[in-house]
Every structure is written in C-alpha cells, then in structure tokens.
Amino acid sequence: MTRQNLILIALAIAISILPLFMFSDGSAEFSGADGQAEGIIQELHPTYEPWAAPLWEPPSGEIESALFALQAAIGAGILGYVLGRRHGRKSA
C-alpha cells in the first residue's frame, strides 16, 4: 500500500505540473478561474454592480499567500498529528 501511495502521489504531482509545461511559451497567465467568471458576468451583464465587498482583504498578495499557507498548515498539522498518533499507537 505504501508503494501504491508513492505512485499516486507521483501522479498527483505530475498532473499538477503538466500545465506549466504545456504553456511553457508563456501564453497562459494562470489567473484564478473565479476572476475569469467575473469577466463573463461583466460581459453578460455589464451593468451589474456587486452589492457587497469583502469586510477585510489581505493588503497584499504576499499576505494573502501567507494566509493560504496558514490554512494549509493548519490542515496538514492536524492530518499529520492524527496519522502519526495512530501509527505510533499501532507500532507500540
């Protein structure tokens, strides 16, 4: 099963970096799909005005990525803790 997991993880990484090679000529911006959806909304309904704005926005891209990293870190920490504890209990 460990072998299978290594293969699955390798595949996941391969699928994630494949697009970078497909657009290695720089023709893709890799912007967010939600931003593109916003573009479609403006194209279909040019007069639509969003009626609410986020209460708080990360002041910069750096701070935003820090908070995304924090989110992932919280999740990964809990995941590692529970899996590690179970592993320890089993081998003890």
Added chain:
Amino acid sequence: MHIMEGFLPVQHSIGWGLASAPFLVHGANRIRKILREQPEARPMLAVSGAFLFVLSALKLPSVTGSCSHPTGAGLGTVLFGPSVVAVLSAIVLLFQSLLLAHGGLTTLGANIFSMGIAGPLIAYAVFKGAKALGAGIGIGVFLAAFFADLGTYVVTSLQLALAFPDPASGIAGAATKFLGVFAITQVPLAITEALLTVVVVNLLLQRGVNKDASLQTLSRSAL
C-alpha cells in the same frame, strides 16, 4: 474557486442560504451525535476537516491555463456521510471569506450548497454505486472524490448561470460559458484530489481505521 462577495443578486443569496440551512442543521446534529456516541471517531472528524483545509488552500494550475483549487469534500463524505461535510465545508468557507476575501458572506449559502452539499451528495451516491457494482474501496473513493470535486464546480457554474443568464441564449448559454471556465479547468484538479484522497484513505486503512466505527460509510450507511 467560490462565488465572490457580492456577485450573486440579493434574492439568489438569500435563496441559496435558505436552501443550505436545513442541511447545516442536520449536519450539526449528526456531528453532535457522533461526538456523544462515538468519541473514538473524533480524530477522524478532525482528519476530514483538516483535509478540506489543505486541499481548498491549494490553488493549482490547470490545462486551461488558469488556476483553481480542489475541495477535499470526498474524504469526509466516505468517512462520515454528506451532512457532516456540509458543516465542515461551512467552516472552511467562512475562514476563506473572512480572512482571504475568497468567496464571501453574501455568497456563503451558495458556496456551501455547491461545495458542502451538492459535492458530498454526489460523492455519497457515486461511492454507494461503485460499491454496489463491486468496486473496491480504492476505486470507490477515487470516483467519489473526483465527482464531488467536479460536481461542485458544475453546480457553481449553474448557480452563476441562473443569476446571470445570457441576454441572447438564456440560462443554458450562460451555463456553457461558466462551465467552460470552471468545469474544464477543474477536471485535472479533480483527478489530483481523487488521487490524494485515496492516499489518505490508504494511510487510514494501514492504521486500522476500518476496524473502528468511524468509517461509517465504508461499513454501513450514513445519511
């Protein structure tokens, strides 16, 4: 990629909020029941939520030349059933709308509906179906996670199409446009999510989780 703050008309915001509410109440009751009756399932509940946190923070590049992120809802669904995931998704979506300006409070109901309700219901049906057809746990989990992820973004596209129909081709025309952005971008990400979900389920199985009552859907029905 959730619907951004303010990007659903007021009636739609309220409507999706009302549609999501009963699922959240049901899910909260189930979580309370699990915590009370199966305290040993607590760590698995944490794992389900943690997986949502990790996967929905990963903005990955896609073959369309844009980025989106997986949802992570498939794991919790095969472990605890769909209603529990509605609550876990609501927590992640609230975190993202308050701290990351990603998604929003006015679109929270719609985003909970797509990621926390529609996705998990699809995962549940696919997992049950795969099991009924004799597929192993690995295949069942893979398919459940894949369709939950993709299904979430199909529902997001439909929600936007309902709110912003194409002046010429109507809701169907708008749906095609939104699906072109969301659904196609999501296909490789859904595969990635499905692979990672199988990895975590494998790790759990290696650690004897199938012997617990916590793998509810793996062992018996859990709505």
